[in-house]
Amino acid sequence: MRKDKISVPVIKRLPRYYRFLADLKEKGCTRISSRELSDKMGLTASQIRQDLNCFGGFGQQGYGYSVDSLYNEIGQILGLGHTYQAILIGAGNLGKAVAVHMTFEKRGFSLIGVFDNDTEKIGTVIRGLTVSDISELEDFCCKNTVDVAILCVPKEAAPAIAERLYQAGVRNYWNFSHYDLSVEYDDIIVENVHLNDSLMVLCYKISDSHKAKTEE
C-alpha cells in the first residue's frame, strides 16, 4: 500500500537503493536494518525509514527489511518490468560510449537503432547495430515502435532532430545534448544528462570548500 505521489528527491534516491539491494542480494544477505542500510548509503536511518515509508514500508520492528521484497518493490516502482525500445541519435564518442557502456537490458531498455549524419560513421557497427543514415529516421520510426530516443548530438543539431523525432511520434527522451527539450515541448518526458553542468557543480563544490577552509 504505497502512496501515489513520491517526491522527486526520493525518486532520485531509488536507483541507489536498488543498486545497494542488488549488491546485498548477490552477497546472499536476506534482511537488513535501516541502520545498516543508512551506514552503507550515507543517509540517516530516519531518512531511510521515511523514504521506505513512502512506498509501504516493509520493516518489522527489530527484524529490519527483507532485501528481496524491498528490491522487487523498488524495481516495480521504477517500472523496470517493461521493455522500452530505444534508438540512439549520434554515433560520436559520447553516443558510442553510451551504447557500449550501458547495460540497457538490465534497466528495461532495448537498443534497436543507431543514427548519424556523418558518412564516416554510417555503416559502422556499434553494439551489434549498423549505424543508419539519419535520413532513414522517419521510415524507421514508422516501421518500429520507438519508445525512447537517446540524444547524443551537438547542441546545434538538437532542435532540428528533436522536431523530427517529435513529429515521428517519439515522446520519451534521454537527453545528453545541451538543449533543453522540455522548454520546446510540454507533452514529452525527458531525463537530462548534462555533463557540463555536472562538471560546473563539481567546480562549485571545490571552490566552496576552499572558501570554507580559508574562513576557518
Next chain:
Amino acid sequence: MRKDKISVPVIKRLPRYYRFLADLKEKGCTRISSRELSDKMGLTASQIRQDLNCFGGFGQQGYGYSVDSLYNEIGQILGLGHTYQAILIGAGNLGKAVAVHMTFEKRGFSLIGVFDNDTEKIGTVIRGLTVSDISELEDFCCKNTVDVAILCVPKEAAPAIAERLYQAGVRNYWNFSHYDLSVEYDDIIVENVHLNDSLMVLCYKISDSHKAKTEE
C-alpha cells in the same frame, strides 16, 4: 552582497542559468526580464527571482537583469575562475568519450594525465595525452598537482583505485563509476554521474506517465 549558503537545488540550477546567459550574450542581448528568463528556462518567474535573490539580485524593477553582470556573478559563484588540474582514470569507451567530448578548459579544468591498466590502451593517445600505465599513478601525483580525478573505471576496480588516489592526496572526484566514494571517505568532494541511475529515473518517469494515463 550574496548569502553565504546557497541551497543544493539552486546550485544545481546555476549551470543552466549560466548556459542560457552565455547564449544570450552570444546573441548580443544585454538585458533580460525574469519573465523572459522563466519562459526560456521553464521555471516560474517567481522561482527565478527567488533564485537570483540568493546571490544579490541584479534586477531593477522594470529594467530586468543585466545579462553580463548576471553571467559573471554566476560564473564567480560556480568558481569558474580557477583552473583545476585533472587526471582521467580509465581510457575505455566512457573515459574516452568524457576526455574527447568535454570542453574542460571552458569549465576551469585542465586534463593533464590519462591512466589505464589495459596494455592495449597504454601508449595510445587521447586528447593529445598518452595513456599511462596505472602503475605510474603515485609517481605522477607526486610530481604534479592533481586537483581532481575523473573516475571512469568499472565498479569492481573503483575501491582499489580510489584508495590509491586518496593515499596520493587527491580529494576531489568526478565519479562515473558505480561506486559510492563518499561512503568510504568523508573528507572528499564528489560529484557523481551515475548513468544507470539516470536511465532508471527515465524508466520511472515513463512508467509513471503510463500509470497516470491509465487512471485518467
